Amino acid sequence: MALLGAGIGAGIAAVGAGIGIGLIGQGAAEGIARQPEAYDDIQGVMILTAALVEGVALFGLIVCIMILFGIGQ
Amino acid sequence: MVKAFRRLLVLLCFCLFLPLRLAAAGKKGDQANNNPIQVVSVVKNHNKFEYPGGWVPLPRILLANGHWYFFKSTTQAIKSGKFTEKNGELVPANGGDIDLDLSITSHLIYFWISMLISLGIVLGMVRRYRKGYGRTTEPKGWFQNMFESVFIFIREEVAEKNLRPELARKYFPFLFGIFILILFMNLFSLVPWGETATADITVTATLAVVSFVLTQRNSTKSHWREIFWYPGVPIWVRFLLIPGELIGVFTKPFALAVRLYANMLSGKIMIVCILGLIFVFAQSFGRGAGWATSVVAVPVTVSLFALKAIISLIQAYIFSLLTAVFIGLADKDHAPADQAAEVHA
Numbered sequence: 001m002a003l004l005g006a007g008i009g010a011g012i013a014a015v016g017a018g019i020g021i022g023l024i025g026q027g028a029a030e031g032i033a034r035q036p037e038a039y040d041d042i043q044g045v046m047i048l049t050a051a052l053v054e055g056v057a058l059f060g061l062i063v064c065i066m067i068l069f070g071i072g073q
Numbered sequence: 074m075v076k077a078f079r080r081l082l083v084l085l086c087f088c089l090f091l092p093l094r095l096a097a098a099g100k101k102g103d104q105a106n107n108n109p110i111q112v113v114s115v116v117k118n119h120n121k122f123e124y125p126g127g128w129v130p131l132p133r134i135l136l137a138n139g140h141w142y143f144f145k146s147t148t149q150a151i152k153s154g155k156f157t158e159k160n161g162e163l164v165p166a167n168g169g170d171i172d173l174d175l176s177i178t179s180h181l182i183y184f185w186i187s188m189l190i191s192l193g194i195v196l197g198m199v200r201r202y203r204k205g206y207g208r209t210t211e212p213k214g215w216f217q218n219m220f221e222s223v224f225i226f227i228r229e230e231v232a233e234k235n236l237r238p239e240l241a242r243k244y245f246p247f248l249f250g251i252f253i254l255i256l257f258m259n260l261f262s263l264v265p266w267g268e269t270a271t272a273d274i275t276v277t278a279t280l281a282v283v284s285f286v287l288t289q290r291n292s293t294k295s296h297w298r299e300i301f302w303y304p305g306v307p308i309w310v311r312f313l314l315i316p317g318e319l320i321g322v323f324t325k326p327f328a329l330a331v332r333l334y335a336n337m338l339s340g341k342i343m344i345v346c347i348l349g350l351i352f353v354f355a356q357s358f359g360r361g362a363g364w365a366t367s368v369v370a371v372p373v374t375v376s377l378f379a380l381k382a383i384i385s386l387i388q389a390y391i392f393s394l395l396t397a398v399f400i401g402l403a404d405k406d407h408a409p410a411d412q413a414a415e416v417h418a
Contacts, residue, residue, distance in 0.1 A: 044230065051394075059335075062331060
């Protein structure tokens with residue numbers, strides 16, 4: 001049962017991060033297409049935001065790993 | 074350039090022979106236990122330092138039942154009769170638990186090694202610049218060129234973009250130091266026998282605490298006023314905002330620690346899982362299935378290692394970037410107007 005929970009949780013965390021990073025990529029691509037000269041600024045903001053999104057997803061992943069290895073029981 | 078390339082090629086050829094010895098060592102271990110394969114849940118012993126061809130035990134420093142114990146190695150701790158081994162972990166022989174385990178682990182050793190390497194590189198470069206290379210003339214040699222481009226990248230993209238000029242000057246040494254320290258710790262995961270020190274929550278938490286202390290040391294009055302008494306909103310909203318803002322102060326370093334830790338750990342686990350597929354298939358469908366799987370799994374692992382190298386670089390960059398952003402946020406009076414957007418980790 002714990003294994004099932006860990007698997008489902010990791011999947012949902014991945015879905016959330018995927019949607020978030022996809023939206024960031026969409027925004028960045030549109031921004032760069034409109035204003036190619038702002039490439040450097042957009043790239044910096046994109047990496048920063050992607051890191052923040054990914055951090056939240058990794059919280060979920062760490063909890064799943066803890067369930068999987070039975071840490072904290 | 075050609076010379077450097079040739080050197081790299083020789084190094085790669087040398088590395089090809091290393092896995093052979095590793096495979097030979099692995100074979101011996103396989104025959105010892107015939108249990109079903111537990112790929113992921115093998116807990117590695119971190120109380121020894123491995124190097125090509127062997128390993129040395131590391132000292133154990135333990136606080137149990139109010140007494141400090143110092144041992145040269147785990148075996149010596151068991152020999153002394155005060156500790157016994159249970160499920161691969163030390164427990165006091167006369168009952169009770171270990172209260173505090175300050176043993177020197179392989180992660181700590183790699184932390185020190187990375188620190189020495191980055192210190193050596195930076196001090197060597199300082200001496201070079203003092204001599205005048207790079208100041209009066211152009212930077213000389215590929216290494217100084219690489220160093221200078223990294224140095225300028227961190228100064229311009231990380232420090233000066235997020236901090237006002239005085240603060241950028243003050244905090245740039247810390248930002249650059251933490252960048253190359255984390256970079257070396259991350260890159261040790263690519264070395265055979267190497268350990269990723271940053272795949273240990275205690276290491277990343279220590280780094281995050283340092284960045285938290287530096288952030289708060291430089292925080293301004295208006296930063297704290299925004300936390301406890303947010304300006305420009307009705308009074309009941311102000312009370313509502315206090316817990317959220319206060320939690321935000323502590324989640325920032327927490328997120329910093331967990332992000333680095335989880336990234337490095339997940340890279341490690343992914344490689345173990347994909348290589349482990351070979352053995353899982355070989356055990357359940359016979360030897361041929363194992364060979365067939367390895368045709369797929371080994372190239373995937375190679376590409377994962379390449380991905381890991383990129384992630385090592387990006388995570389080191391992100392750690393120093395976010396530290397700079399947090400320092401800039403706590404420095405609210407002086408923040409540039411376009412930085413007013415709140416960043417919540």
